[in-house]
Amino acid sequence: MVETGHFALVLAFALSLVQMIVPLFGARLNNQRLMAVGGPVAITGFALTALSFAALATAYANSDFSVASVWENSHSLQPMIYKITGTWGNHEGSMLLWVLILTFFGALVAAFGSNLPATLRANVLAVQGAIGAAFFLFILATSNPFIRLNPAPIEGRDLNPVLQDLGLAIHPPLLYLGYVGFSICFSFSVAALIEGRIDASWARWVRPWTLVAWMFLTGGIAMGSYWAYYELGWGGFWFWDPVENASFMPWLAGTALLHSAIVMEKRSALKIWTLLLAILTFSLSLLGTFLVRSGVLTSVHAFATDPARGVFILCILTLFIGGSLALFALRASRLTAGGLFHPISREGALVLNNLFLTTATATVLVGTLYPLALEALTGGKISVGAPFFDLTFGPLMLPLLVLVPFGPLLAWKRGDIIAASQRLMAAFAVALAAMLITGLFIDGASVFAALGIGLAVWLVAGALTDLAVKSGVGSAAPAVMVRRFAGLPRSVFGTALAHLGLGLTLLGIVATLSFGTEKILTMRAGETVELSGHTLRFVGLYPAQGPNYSEDRGRFELIGVGGSAVGEISSAKRFFPVRQTTTTESGIKTLGLSQLYISLGDEAKDGSVVVRLWWKPLVTLIWGGGLVMMAGAAMSLMDRRLRVGAPSRRRKQASATAPTVLP
Amino acid sequence: MKARFSAALLVLMLALGFAGMALAVKPDEMLADPALEARARALSEGLRCMVCQNQSIDESDADLARDLRILVRQRLVAGDTDQQVMDYVVSRYGEFVLLKPRFDLRNALLWGTPAILLFAGAIFIVLSARSRRPVSTALSSDEQAALDKMLRD
Numbered sequence: 124m125v126e127t128g129h130f131a132l133v134l135a136f137a138l139s140l141v142q143m144i145v146p147l148f149g150a151r152l153n154n155q156r157l158m159a160v161g162g163p164v165a166i167t168g169f170a171l172t173a174l175s176f177a178a179l180a181t182a183y184a185n186s187d188f189s190v191a192s193v194w195e196n197s198h199s200l201q202p203m204i205y206k207i208t209g210t211w212g213n214h215e216g217s218m219l220l221w222v223l224i225l226t227f228f229g230a231l232v233a234a235f236g237s238n239l240p241a242t243l244r245a246n247v248l249a250v251q252g253a254i255g256a257a258f259f260l261f262i263l264a265t266s267n268p269f270i271r272l273n274p275a276p277i278e279g280r281d282l283n284p285v286l287q288d289l290g291l292a293i294h295p296p297l298l299y300l301g302y303v304g305f306s307i308c309f310s311f312s313v314a315a316l317i318e319g320r321i322d323a324s325w326a327r328w329v330r331p332w333t334l335v336a337w338m339f340l341t342g343g344i345a346m347g348s349y350w351a352y353y354e355l356g357w358g359g360f361w362f363w364d365p366v367e368n369a370s371f372m373p374w375l376a377g378t379a380l381l382h383s384a385i386v387m388e389k390r391s392a393l394k395i396w397t398l399l400l401a402i403l404t405f406s407l408s409l410l411g412t413f414l415v416r417s418g419v420l421t422s423v424h425a426f427a428t429d430p431a432r433g434v435f436i437l438c439i440l441t442l443f444i445g446g447s448l449a450l451f452a453l454r455a456s457r458l459t460a461g462g463l464f465h466p467i468s469r470e471g472a473l474v475l476n477n478l479f480l481t482t483a484t485a486t487v488l489v490g491t492l493y494p495l496a497l498e499a500l501t502g503g504k505i506s507v508g509a510p511f512f513d514l515t516f517g518p519l520m521l522p523l524l525v526l527v528p529f530g531p532l533l534a535w536k537r538g539d540i541i542a543a544s545q546r547l548m549a550a551f552a553v554a555l556a557a558m559l560i561t562g563l564f565i566d567g568a569s570v571f572a573a574l575g576i577g578l579a580v581w582l583v584a585g586a587l588t589d590l591a592v593k594s595g596v597g598s599a600a601p602a603v604m605v606r607r608f609a610g611l612p613r614s615v616f617g618t619a620l621a622h623l624g625l626g627l628t629l630l631g632i633v634a635t636l637s638f639g640t641e642k643i644l645t646m647r648a649g650e651t652v653e654l655s656g657h658t659l660r661f662v663g664l665y666p667a668q669g670p671n672y673s674e675d676r677g678r679f680e681l682i683g684v685g686g687s688a689v690g691e692i693s694s695a696k697r698f699f700p701v702r703q704t705t706t707t708e709s710g711i712k713t714l715g716l717s718q719l720y721i722s723l724g725d726e727a728k729d730g731s732v733v734v735r736l737w738w739k740p741l742v743t744l745i746w747g748g749g750l751v752m753m754a755g756a757a758m759s760l761m762d763r764r765l766r767v768g769a770p771s772r773r774r775k776q777a778s779a780t781a782p783t784v785l786p
Numbered sequence: 787m788k789a790r791f792s793a794a795l796l797v798l799m800l801a802l803g804f805a806g807m808a809l810a811v812k813p814d815e816m817l818a819d820p821a822l823e824a825r826a827r828a829l830s831e832g833l834r835c836m837v838c839q840n841q842s843i844d845e846s847d848a849d850l851a852r853d854l855r856i857l858v859r860q861r862l863v864a865g866d867t868d869q870q871v872m873d874y875v876v877s878r879y880g881e882f883v884l885l886k887p888r889f890d891l892r893n894a895l896l897w898g899t900p901a902i903l904l905f906a907g908a909i910f911i912v913l914s915a916r917s918r919r920p921v922s923t924a925l926s927s928d929e930q931a932a933l934d935k936m937l938r939d
Binding site: 357359362363364365420466474478479481482483485486489490493497501503504505506507508509510511514515516518519643644645724725733 | 810811812813816831832834839840841842845880881882884885886887892893896897899900903904907911
């Protein structure tokens with residue numbers, strides 16, 4: 124099975140070369156048969172990669188320690204779920220997952236792209252093939268997961284204990300679906316540049332792909348944030364860590380792309396910019412892969428001492444980013460600019476959105492790379508941490524968030540800012556009230572807290588106002604209103620939900636940062652502690668034995684008003700003997716939208732234990748908002764014009780709209 | 787070293803082999819005076835644990851981070867202002883220890899980027915909007931007449 128997987132991987136590499144070359148020449152020569160090669164090759168390539176991945180997963184499930192990667196990252200006593208998720212819990216396996224998803228998306232274009240112009244489809248598949256070829260070669264040359272050991276070791280070295288968590292099953296696949304999903308937008312852009320034209324079908328295809336990738340990336344980041352929150356044991360949810368930034372940059376750029384693609388689809392304006400954004404978004408995904416995979420983040424020197432992988436990815440990075448940008452520079456002037464619009468219009472609002480989002484992306488990029496560049500150039504070492512991003516990213520987001528509710532209420536082409544403001548009066552009043560209530564009536568509320576809560580409520584109320592206005596609240600009879608509401612396009616709901624989710628996330632962040640409380644103390648069994656109105660009693664420490672670890676579980680009772688226990692929370696310290704490491708299992712009790720969070724520290728000789736407690740008000744909204752944003756994207760995807768029944772009409776429209784540019 | 791999980795690709799990162807975690811600030815380190823302790827915590831959040839990956843000493847349970855936390859508290863008890871504490875720590879450990887880089891010439895590009903880009907972007911947008919044909923919205927007298935006629939009918 125392992126050799127089958129290895130062989131399938133090599134074969135998939137060979138097919139990706141075919142996929143890269145043959146359709147491209149077919150499109151050049153306008154040869155239908157050569158172009159038609161792309162589809163079946165892409166689908167077969169995906170099948171082979173899936174086979175290869177299945178082979179590796181089987182080796183992991185069976186604890187086949189003759190495979191080096193399995194030996195290094197698995198153990199026979201691990202629960203089955205962690206044996207399987209361990210497949211991608213390491214460098215080699217995660218890269219295989221990366222190409223699996225890449226070929227999956229390529230196969231989707233091949234399978235459902237029959238309504239695309241033949242040359243565009245061929246070029247898109249060729250570009251996908253080129254990305255695939257580069258990464259297959261990377262895996263085979265520097266990170267082969269199928270290397271065997273002889274003689275085979277008896278026992279494995281265990282998966283890193285902090286990864287032995289359900290989060291590993293969900294977070295990386297979601298994240299990669301997002302990361303790699305943007306490759307399709309990239310391939311479409313490069314294909315459009317190769318052809319030298321963008322037509323209507325281009326925009327109709329790119330937008331749903333952007334939505335899909337963005338939805339998964341949002342989920343991946345939210346899931347990762349929650350995982351870090353409960354696994355790390357100190358209750359932080361975002362750290363501005365370079366590795367986090369690596370995924371956040373494509374998200375920011377992808378969000379900008381999502382918005383500019385709307386303008387392009389609806390008004391055929393901002394074409395060149397959308398194309399560039401699509402290239403940049405995937406370039407940032409590649410950059411993220413490079414930053415994380417090369418080890419350059421730990422230190423420039425660590426990178427220099429073991430450069431094989433890093434240099435390889437750097438070459439891929441240079442080739443694709445440099446190549447696509449060079450192509451853009453050569454060809455972009457051939458594409459005509461699209462429709463005109465007044466500065467105050469939906470288009471204008473979306474341009475402003477793009478200005479702020481791309482500046483924010485660049486800020487995160489500079490903050491992440493500056494220390495590396497400085498060290499490489501001058502040898503000086505500086506750190507760029509959370510305080511920097513709070514001071515730069517924060518002020519950039521502020522005006523953007525204030526403006527969000529206006530966007531959907533402005534008309535295309537020429538909007539009426541006064542009318543939009545009038546419609547938002549109610550939302551503004553609610554936000555102002557929230558701000559005043561927070562500032563005046565909640566103890567210890569800072570100006571930041573009041574403004575933040577007000578802004579979050581403004582976003583939520585603004586999103587609801589959008590729906591209300593569009594279903595005619597205030598101007599139509601109730602029955603008409605309901606009918607209109609039900610008849611609104613799904614994409615309108617999508618926009619409202621996404622903006623609502625953003626507001627909820629902001630509310631969670633502000634509430635947790637401003638009103639969260641913390642206590643650090645030493646406790647003995649039987650003692651109680653009070654935190655923000657909640658009383659907890661420490662019941663005691665209980666040792667227990669897990670499949671591949673031993674733990675000390677500290678049990679706490681939540682005491683109700685009457686003095687009796689109304690709930691239990693337990694937090695544990697786990698010791699994994701194989702890797703000789705200790706992890707903290709935080710204890711979390713969700714009360715409404717808020718959480719009590721307990722983390723255990725060291726046990727003293729006299730039996731007392733260091734305990735750290737947090738009250739995190741509305742903290743679940745941070746990730747709940749992310750889920751709502753995902754729901755918004757899903758809703759938009761279900762919009763009638765993107766649904767499966769639409770292709771026939773879409774094709775008619777596509778052929779009816781003349782290509783905008785001729786070479 | 788405490789694991790530096792991150793929301794993104796942390797899986798991949800952790801191939802590096804970070805593991806183990808416990809609590810950072812311990813009760814025995816904390817100062818009795820709540821005002822001083824609050825200042826110590828605030829300062830700690832801006833100081834990097836030198837042996838960790840992008841982690842503040844407030845979050846880290848590495849020995850070095852503990853030493854630094856205690857050092858910060860000693861300086862505060864001795865009566866230093868926040869700025870004096872920071873200067874003292876930087877004089878001993880270098881600028882690397884600051885999570886917020888200084889505003890100086892070396893970091894000009896770092897701090898300047900957001901403002902420069904926002905400004906340049908705004909100028910670019912205004913210029914490219916101007917270079918295009920302005921949107922003509924007023925109706926010509928003939929069009930107005932035709933419209934009036936249609937509305938009347």
